[in-house]
Amino acid sequence: MSRPKLQIIVLFQNLGEGRPYYAHSPAPPLSGALVAGLTPPLVEVELLHEMIRPIDYATDADFIALSFMDFCYPHACEVARKFRKLGKTVIAGGRYASTFPREVIPHMDVTVVGEAEKVWPRVVEDLVRGKAGKVYEAPFGAPLDGIPPPRYDLVEPQFAVPIVTEATRGCKYRCSFCQLTVQNVPYRTRPIPDVIRDLTATAGLPLHKRKMAMLLDNNLGGDMDYAKALLREIAKLKLWGLGAQFSFDCLHDDEFVELLVRARCGMAFLGLESLNEPSLASVHKNQNKVHEYKELFDKLKRKGILTFTGMMLGLDEDTPEYLESIPRKLDEIDPSSVLLSISIPIPGTPFHKTVEEEGRIVDRDLSHYEGDHLVFRPRIVTAAQVFDAFRKINRHFYSVKSILKRWWRLVAAQTWRGDPASRLFHTAMISAVFLKLSIFQRDHAEKRVYASAAAGAEGAEANRAPVPP
Ligand code: B12
Ligand code: SF4
DSSP, X not given: OOXXXXXXXXXXXXXXXXXXXXXXXXXXXXXXXXXXXXXOTTSEEEEEETTTSOOOTTOOOSEEEEEOOGGGHHHHHHHHHHHHHTTOEEEEESHHHHHOHHHHGGGOSEEEESOSTTTHHXXXXXXXXXXXXXXXXXOTTOOOTTOOOOOGGGSOTTOSOOOEEOSEESOSOOOTTOGGGTTTOOOEEOOHHHHHHHHHOOTTSOHHHHTEEEXXXXXXXXXXXXXXXXXXXXXXXXXXXXXEEOOGGGGGOHHHHHHHHHTTEEEEEEEEEOSOHHHHHHTTOTTOOGGGHHHHHHHHHHTTOEEEEEEEEOOTTOOHHHHHHHHHHHHHHOOSEEEEEEOOOOTTSHHHHHHHHTTOBOOOOGGGTTTTSOOBOOSSSOHHHHHHHHHHHHHHHTSHHHHHHHHHHHHHHOOOXXXXXXXXXXXXXXXXXXXXXXXXXXXXXXXXXXXXXXXXXXXXXXXXXXXXX
């Protein structure tokens, strides 16, 4: 007898199904492959990343599991409504469903609150028995041992780097805009052998995909002894390239940086957020020191590690003078690539609480809380100034001339080590990632952010899916 089918859909596009915008990161998020890995063999599993392909409403799946971030919640409700109308059972999980279950529950058949690991196998058993409950709550901050490997075999071939995993969860910091501040989840580490097993659970993938991996931790460096021990083990895998995320202060530890190199780290994602000290202080990002940025970026460049750094505009202490100065300051500190976004008051965070209490929310359409829209009134600068700065920074930083100059600085800064063939390979790899990131950022700004600015910088008082109080 054939097994029932479960389709896991990781939502991403939120522009309405009539005008899809497919712009995918080289690596998928972990949630879909991980939930697939946790699924007992009672059901057949399919995985669909909406970043890559449209939702197939003609699927023969019996159960549809949706994973989504805050800004995809309105879209999730619409997708659930369509599938439920077709007689499918729809299950929701993920950060938003876990933070605002009361909002989500009425739109879904089943809602999973919290991390999937300890509850998902039971949910699937109950679904197959036809006895699923309405809500399942996972234990809070449970230990991370014994998590099975993600199902990389189900990840779409369009992702260049399907091997993604996490070694830790949580963060020791409490930046007021960060989703992690919504619940005070403790910083936890996974057993190192489990992480190594994930990085090698790659049977069936082509060789080049087995040799590249991303650690999607919020902050890999939250426990330095652990991070170093893990990197030593990863070094033994002789990967071709590794990506990792950690906070800026980790870069003061030279041994950590050296171990990143030995683990073949080619890209580091760092939350720079702002080049303005008062803005950093306003969001409690005190571990970032503007005067250290250049030195720390240079340190990574010398080691042949490309930096991809997140930066937000419109924070409460941003001034018109600061916004004007950003292109020049970026040239000085020279990060290889910048993910420029408009600050988002993510519902549930202290930052959201402040702007809400001060009556500064101007747009309550949650689908706009993705970093391309300005949904609140910053304290000092106007919406027009924020978008104007966005345009100027983006056009300057991602002009062909700037891209080429930065690429050369990245390549020329490396202290060469190892044999010529591996040096050449490493340089080709970081160059390819650098160019892809640069082109993507330029393109995304043009397609999404300029459009949102044109649609009305102050945002509409839309109430399609109001932000929960
Ligand atoms: C990879 C990643 C991305 C990728 C892909 C995102 C995607 N989901 O498709 C990219 C680079 C595109 C991205 C972009 C952004 N991201 Co991002 N990203 C991440 C990152 C690093 C990893 C996500 C991941 O795989 N996590 C690991 C999985 C296992 O965790 P999880 O999703 O929470 O899943 C667990 C539970 O929630 C639950 N679960 C999840 N789904 C489901 C489904 C079911 C059915 C069940 C039962 C359970 C369940 O079980 C899982 C296991 O316990 C996280 C940080 C992190 N480590 O989580 C940030 C994070 C998700 N991103 C965040 C942000 C803010 C953004 C941006 C808005 C940043 C910006 N300003 O531009 C943009 C938004 C995109 C846009 N404008 O288009 C925030 C939160 C966002 C939110 N509002 O919820 C995070 C948490 C970072 C942070 N510390 O604040 N991001
Ligand atoms: S350092 Fe990063 S992950 Fe940690 S709280 Fe701040 S923004 Fe969030």
